[in-house]
Amino acid sequence: MSGAKNESCYDVGGVLLQRPFKIRRLGHFGLNVDDTTATTRFYCELLGFRISDPMDIAEHSPNRDHLKSVGDTHLYFTRHGTDHHSFVFCDRKVFEAMGRGSMSPQDVTVNQLTWQVGSLKEISSAIDYFNERKVPISRAGRDMPGSNWHVYPFDPEGHRNELYYGIEQIGWLGTAKPKVAYERRFSERPSLPQMPEYQEIEHLREQGVDLSSGFRHPETEPARYEVDGIMLPRPFKVVRVGPIGLFCRNLESMERFYIDTMGFELTEEVVWKGHRCVFLRTGTEHHSLALYPIALREQLGFSRSTTLMRFGVQLGTYRQLRSALRYLKDRGCRILDVPRELTPGVEYCAYVLDPSGHAVQLYFAMQQVGTPAALSANAPVPTNWESWPETVHAGSGSFLGEPFLGPLG
């Protein structure tokens, strides 16, 4: 039975692992910000993220009027590709007024650090796994907009992680699911199995719902730049989000959490001026997550108001990276110098500050890690498939490479 324990291992799709899920990649990332208007200008107008859905988080709150007096009550879901969202942000003051910052120190401005797993069963099993280990969870279920099934565990220093399966994919129409399609939202662990998304959509179609009536981002900038043969509103295109870098108060405890509990692998550690920094991966990328001691925050000139060291954003090509830096500098963005030794695995990169002082690391290429030699000697596979074992140990290629993005059906 998938998700069941077997000799202190968990069965994930017939492969035995030390935890009942396998993180495939960073799915999205979120920040609590000072000024949503300035943040929208920076991430959408300048960097080109498109809003897939703005959601009023005060809409059903009994404190609606108070929250409206505190600030902008919208949570902005934005995307660079077909995932419904790859970057989200909301007003930090409203987030705190809703009591959502109570699990975290004041300088944790990460709204969510979100990792994709491969199935709903992995999400369901992860809930028990986190509960058994007394890892605090803020909630579990399925959120709309985005349609992703998830659980939110906190790391030891109050950064809210999220594991999800099956995020909504936005296609050529550019429209998100309409609000009337939000009926299968869950605020607790769903029973298994669930129907495929295809049937959910069929049901809406039978009800006569206009499936193309969801939000569509209004692109206001004219397409005036040629980017390798296509006219675009900016001289570059964001193609991927991550890695994330965090400043840590207790680096060893954070390292143990991300390696032992979450299943990251250590790629490399660097000691810079006496400070040990670690670089962790989930797949073949050099790192998806980097942990730095908080003493470096001030030493490097980073904002004291956030534990985020960097939000990585990958651009299409080296030429695009150079064009982006010129474009952003011409529009008043501040670019921060960071010693190259602190970002192994990423060659050419630069750090641009967002309006709240978060550092966005722009780069175009990340080193990829091959199969470790210790794993390359897989157990021999019997020729006759009928004599294969019921479960196998993780081999050299298990769960590596490009994952399937959206829901399974």
Ligand SMILES: [Fe+2]
């Ligand atoms: Fe999320």
